[in-house]
Amino acid sequence: xxxxxxxxxxxxxxxxxxxxxxxxxxxxxxxxxxxxxxxxxxxxxxxxxxxxxxxxxxxxxxxxxxxxxxxxxxxxxxxxxxxxxxxxxxxxxxxxxxxxxxxxxxxxxxxxxxxxxxxxxxxxxxxxxxxxxxxxxxxxxxxxxxxxxxxxxxxxxxxxxxxxxxxxxxx
Amino acid sequence: xxxxxxxxxxxxxxxxxxxxxxxxxxxxxxxxxxxxxxxxxxxxxxxxxxxxxxxxxxxxxxxxxxxxxxxxxxxxxxxxxxxxxxxxxxxxxxxxxxxxxxxxxxxxxxxxxxxxxxxxxxxxxxxxxxxxxxxxxxxxxxxxxxxxxxxxxxxxxxxxxxxxxxxxxxxxxxxxxxxxxxxxxxxxxxxxxxxxxxxxxxxxxxxxxxxxxxxxxxxxxxxxxxxxxxxxxxxxxxxxxxxxxxxxxxxxxxxxxxxxxxxxxxxxxxxxxxxxxxxxxxxxxxxxxxxxxxxxxxxxxxxxxxxxxxxxxxxxxxxxxxxxxxxxxxxxxxxxxxxxxxxxxxxxxxxxxxxxxxxxxxxxxxxxxxxxxxxxxxxxxxxxxxxxxxxxxxxxxxxxxxxxxxxxxxxxxxxxxxxxxxxxxxxxxxxxxxxxxxxxxxxxxxxxxxxxxxxxxxxxxxxxxxxxxxxxxxxxxxxxxxxxxxxxxxxxxxxxxxxxxxxxxxxxxxxxxxxxxxxxxxxxxxxxxxxxxxxxxxxxxxxxxxxxxxxxxxxxxxxxxxxxxxxxxxxxxxxxxxxxxxxxxx
Numbered sequence: 001x002x003x004x005x006x007x008x009x010x011x012x013x014x015x016x017x018x019x020x021x022x023x024x025x026x027x028x029x030x031x032x033x034x035x036x037x038x039x040x041x042x043x044x045x046x047x048x049x050x051x052x053x054x055x056x057x058x059x060x061x062x063x064x065x066x067x068x069x070x071x072x073x074x075x076x077x078x079x080x081x082x083x084x085x086x087x088x089x090x091x092x093x094x095x096x097x098x099x100x101x102x103x104x105x106x107x108x109x110x111x112x113x114x115x116x117x118x119x120x121x122x123x124x125x126x127x128x129x130x131x132x133x134x135x136x137x138x139x140x141x142x143x144x145x146x147x148x149x150x151x152x153x154x155x156x157x158x159x160x161x162x163x164x165x166x167x168x169x170x171x
Numbered sequence: 172x173x174x175x176x177x178x179x180x181x182x183x184x185x186x187x188x189x190x191x192x193x194x195x196x197x198x199x200x201x202x203x204x205x206x207x208x209x210x211x212x213x214x215x216x217x218x219x220x221x222x223x224x225x226x227x228x229x230x231x232x233x234x235x236x237x238x239x240x241x242x243x244x245x246x247x248x249x250x251x252x253x254x255x256x257x258x259x260x261x262x263x264x265x266x267x268x269x270x271x272x273x274x275x276x277x278x279x280x281x282x283x284x285x286x287x288x289x290x291x292x293x294x295x296x297x298x299x300x301x302x303x304x305x306x307x308x309x310x311x312x313x314x315x316x317x318x319x320x321x322x323x324x325x326x327x328x329x330x331x332x333x334x335x336x337x338x339x340x341x342x343x344x345x346x347x348x349x350x351x352x353x354x355x356x357x358x359x360x361x362x363x364x365x366x367x368x369x370x371x372x373x374x375x376x377x378x379x380x381x382x383x384x385x386x387x388x389x390x391x392x393x394x395x396x397x398x399x400x401x402x403x404x405x406x407x408x409x410x411x412x413x414x415x416x417x418x419x420x421x422x423x424x425x426x427x428x429x430x431x432x433x434x435x436x437x438x439x440x441x442x443x444x445x446x447x448x449x450x451x452x453x454x455x456x457x458x459x460x461x462x463x464x465x466x467x468x469x470x471x472x473x474x475x476x477x478x479x480x481x482x483x484x485x486x487x488x489x490x491x492x493x494x495x496x497x498x499x500x501x502x503x504x505x506x507x508x509x510x511x512x513x514x515x516x517x518x519x520x521x522x523x524x525x526x527x528x529x530x531x532x533x534x535x536x537x538x539x540x541x542x543x544x545x546x547x548x549x550x551x552x553x554x555x556x557x558x559x560x561x562x563x564x565x566x567x568x569x570x571x572x573x574x575x576x577x578x579x580x581x582x583x584x585x586x587x588x589x590x591x592x593x594x595x596x597x598x599x600x601x602x603x604x605x606x607x608x609x610x611x612x613x614x615x616x617x618x619x620x621x622x623x624x625x626x627x628x629x630x631x632x633x634x635x636x637x638x639x640x641x642x643x644x645x646x647x648x649x650x651x652x653x654x655x656x657x658x659x660x661x662x663x664x665x666x667x668x669x670x671x672x673x674x675x676x677x678x679x680x681x682x683x684x685x686x687x688x689x690x691x692x693x694x695x696x697x698x699x700x701x702x703x704x705x706x707x708x709x710x711x712x713x714x715x716x717x718x719x720x721x722x723x724x725x726x727x728x729x730x731x732x733x734x735x736x737x738x739x740x741x742x743x744x745x746x747x748x749x750x751x752x753x754x755x756x757x
Contacts, residue, residue: 010378013327018317025318056505063502069322069342072378 002031003050003058004084004154007065008073011037011044015070019046022068028052028061032086032129032151043072047084047153049129077156084154087124088132089114093143094121102142109135120145128152201329201360202231204370205293208336209237214264216240216255216623218248222268223308224295227360229266240623240652243644245272247616249279250642253288254620257603258578258628260415262289262343263620269295270308273354274315278610281319283350285607286436287413289343290350296325298358312354321349329362334372341374346381347500348413381499385516385524392512393495394528396469397427400493402538404467405431406452406481409606410474410498411440414518417599420473421445423522427532430542432460434475435591436606443575443595449542450551453481454742455588458549458754459542461742464489465749472496474518477507478607487747497521551592552739552755559733560712562586562661566593568716569631569659577601577629577720580618582638583609585667588738590633601628612641618656619648629657631720636662636689646699649725657720658727660692663734671737696727706730 009015016035023030031049038045052058058076065074090111094102099121103113106123109131115122125135129152136147199207205228209217217239221229232239242248245267252263263283267276273294283290297306313325322342324335332355339351364370397403411420417440424431424447431441432452441448450457452464461483464470470492475481477496482488488508495512496504504513514521553563566589569577579594580603581587587604596602603621605613618632639660649656670684696703704719704726706712712730719726739753 014313014317014325017314021317056509060502060506067500067502069376069379 001052001054003052003061003076003078004082004152005048005050005062005065006075006077006155007046007071008038008040009044009046009068010070010072011042012070015044016046018068018070019065022064023048023050023061026061026064028057032149034151034153036153045153045155047151049152075156077154081157081160082154083157084128084152085126086129086132086150086152087126088135088147088149089122089124090136090139090144091120091122091146092139093119093145095119098142102139105138106135109138111135198363200227200231200363201326201332201355202227203235204329204332204364205336205355205360206231206235206237208333209264212336212340213261217264217266218242218252218255218620219266220245220248220268220272221266222272222295224269224297224357225266225272225293225355225360227357228293228295228355240619240648242616243647244642245275246278246612247619247642247645247648249276249290249292250282250610250613250616251620251623251645251648252290253279253283253286253613254580254603254617255624256283256288256290256620257617258600258621259624260413260600261624262291262340265290265292267292267294268308269297269312269357270310272308273312274310277315277319278608280316280350280352282605282608282610282613284319284321286605287348287409288350289348291339291343292350292352294352294354295360296354296356299327299356300358302356312352316352319350320352321347323352323354325354326356326359329359329364330366330369331372332359332364333370334375337372337374338376341376342379346379346383382501382515383499383517383520385497385514385521387524389512389514390521390524390528393471393514394525394530396493396495396512397429397471398530398533400469400533401535402467403427403429403469403471403533403535404463404492405429406434406464406470406472406475407431407437407440408434408473408475409436409440410518411437412599414474414499414520416473416519416522417441419519419522419526422526426526428535428539429471429533430463430535430539432456432463434478434481434606435604436602437475438591439596439599439602442597444597449546451591452748454483455592455738455740456481456742456748457546457551457592458740458751459545461748461751462545463542464492465747467492469493469495472498473522474498476500476503479507482507483742483748483750484746487749549740549754549756553736556709556733558709560706560709560730562589562663562732562736563593564709565659565661565706565712565716565730565732566590566633568713569633569720570594572713572717572720573629573631577631578603578618578621578625580604580614580621580630580632582611582614582634583668584611584635584638585663585671585736585738586633586635586661588668589661594633611635611638613638615639615656615658616642616645618658619645619654622654622656629720630655631657631659633659633661635667636660636664636692637666637686640689643695646696646701646727649701650699653725655723655725657725660727660729661732662689662692662729663732663736664689665734667736668738670734674735674737675743692727692729702726704728
């Protein structure tokens with residue numbers, strides 16, 4: 001199953017290596033990882049999505065992460081109401097005659113054109129990872145020349161509704 | 172004057188010389204700050220080896236000495252530091268140079284990590300300006316040691332050094348202990364360090380707050396579970412020793428009348444001849460201890476990590492038991508064995524809290540009766556031989572001669588298991604062995620460290636002929652410092668445990684496990700100006716052991732033992748604990 005983990009770490013050199021090294025050593029499979037500054041100076045926040053077999057494995061992961069001296073806080077937010085966003089840049093083969101067709105089918109995704117050339121257009125699309133997947137599937141038949149994804153970043157919503165795991169789709 | 176006294180005096184004199192040299196108001200460079208920092212931490216001895224990148228540090232040590240043990244290989248230095256840490260409870264301090272100096276420490280650091288030994292390891296590093304350029308003797312020590320340390324640091328700015336030293340000692344010696352590496356670039360060691368404020372910087376570790384006090388509700392639950400148990404069992408691990416909870420354990424065992432077994436590393440947590448002690452559990456544990464685990468209804472694990480060599484096949488581990496697990500490391504609880512009552516705490520505090528519950532002792536009359544019968548039916552055993560010395564006999568002799576009071580260190584393998592089975596320990600912190608990592612070459616240098624920590628104890632390194640040759644160069648230390656360590660080589664001309672497995676599981680195909688050609692160990696001892704003994708005949712053994720072990724000098728004993736002897740009983744790999752082979756039954 002997929003789990004969404006966020007951790008707060010002291011922002012010093014080697015901390016990313018420490019966290020990813022730990023995941024590798026304990027044989028956890030990382031799907032994506034994002035890192036950046038947080039609201040507290042000197043602290044960074046990481047979000048990663050991992051595949052685990054069962055509850056015990058995820059408990060181990062959280063405990064092992066917590067043991068790291070540079071890690072301040074670890075949260076498994078999979079079951080919580082959360083906001084999660086990822087950004088993707090997709091360079092699609094788009095000859096002039098097909099361009100308006102492509103533009104119209106990607107419109108519901110609110111993708112924006114951020115660069116274009118003679119035969120290609122680069123879209124920027126933002127959303128939950130599954131939305132990005134859907135977008136990619138949709139433009140794939142036209143030919144994707146280049147694709148880059150940032151990985152998901154997330155935190156919990158301000159209001160937590162009881163019993164409403166948003167990410168049941170991820171399980 | 173005896174050698175013991177001489178060693179102690181030398182150390183004392185050096186310590187006195189270095190006293191009163193505080194230079195509080197003079198500008199200090201990084202190296203001087205480091206030495207001062209070590210003194211402030213109460214470091215009484217350093218195990219190390221100099222080299223290019225640590226020249227400034229060794230220069231500072233020359234000017235402001237702390238007793239230093241110059242091992243002949245960095246691996247020897249770090250295993251000695253581990254032995255020192257294990258018997259003294261204080262962090263072992265190691266210094267090595269960059270590159271090969273640091274990489275030679277890797278085995279010892281990993282060993283300390285696996286067995287939760289507190290070490291603070293300082294490695295030199297090339298100058299900051301050339302880090303990352305594949306400079307001479309550069310190695311990525313932080314990268315290499317990241318997965319094998321509790322924490323590591325590279326000092327980027329000399330101003331951080333005083334704080335980092337404090338943090339390193341704090342991290343190494345609190346919570347679940349472990350090794351901390353501090354990598355010091357050469358320029359940092361020579362930079363002038365000025366401000367008083369920086370020197371007084373305090374530990375800042377917002378992400379590190381080990382839990383030591385147990386949760387009251389969990390303690391209540393544990394007391395309740397024990398109260399109503401019919402077949403309770405205590406599994407005491409090294410956590411009892413690290414937390415110095417031996418008294419509390421004894422009280423719990425005796426007042427509640429609960430049988431107790433040890434892990435390999437937990438040996439000594441309860442006296443080996445205690446009437447409620449069932450012997451060691453696990454792959455080469457006693458039949459009684461393993462059956463007790465398989466049949467108990469409440470298993471109280473105190474500071475053991477349910478290692479695979481202890482549990483055997485997890486499917487059939489303690490199938491009827493409610494599991495109570497006391498551990499200072501929350502990540503160990505539930506890692507291998509699902510736990511019913513988790514208690515995250517220091518072992519001493521947890522046991523105190525448990526004893527404060529003042530619950531009624533469970534009725535264990537019948538359970539003890541059953542276990543006593545098992546002990547009589549299936550004791551430890553070995554075949555006798557008319558001519559050759561059996562390794563088990565040799566250890567029993569050593570035990571008899573030293574009356575169970577010696578500090579015993581071992582490597583890994585057959586001799587380790589025999590020592591665990593037959594050297595019944597009277598005292599805690601007298602057992603130094605490489606458990607988790609299973610490091611050959613550990614026992615001899617560890618004995619040197621143990622002897623330095625406890626100059627008045629008798630320290631015996633029981634090693635195999637294979638392992639001894641991995642760190643035999645440290646004989647130089649016995650020669651130089653006249654440290655009265657007794658090295659007993661149980662010499663079977665083979666890598667015994669490998670050979671035993673090849674005999675049992677590979678149809679006696681002894682691939683690379685027999686070593687018929689070996690040095691003359693007695694001459695080797697003599698080359699280092701040490702007294703060497705050889706035991707070849709059964710009838711001479713006791714007398715030679717007595718003379719050698721009771722001397723005040725360092726000695727080496729090459730004890731030739733039967734090659735094809737196996738360690739029994741045994742849980743075959745993949746089998747459950749109740750499924751032992753080589754059990755003697757009357």
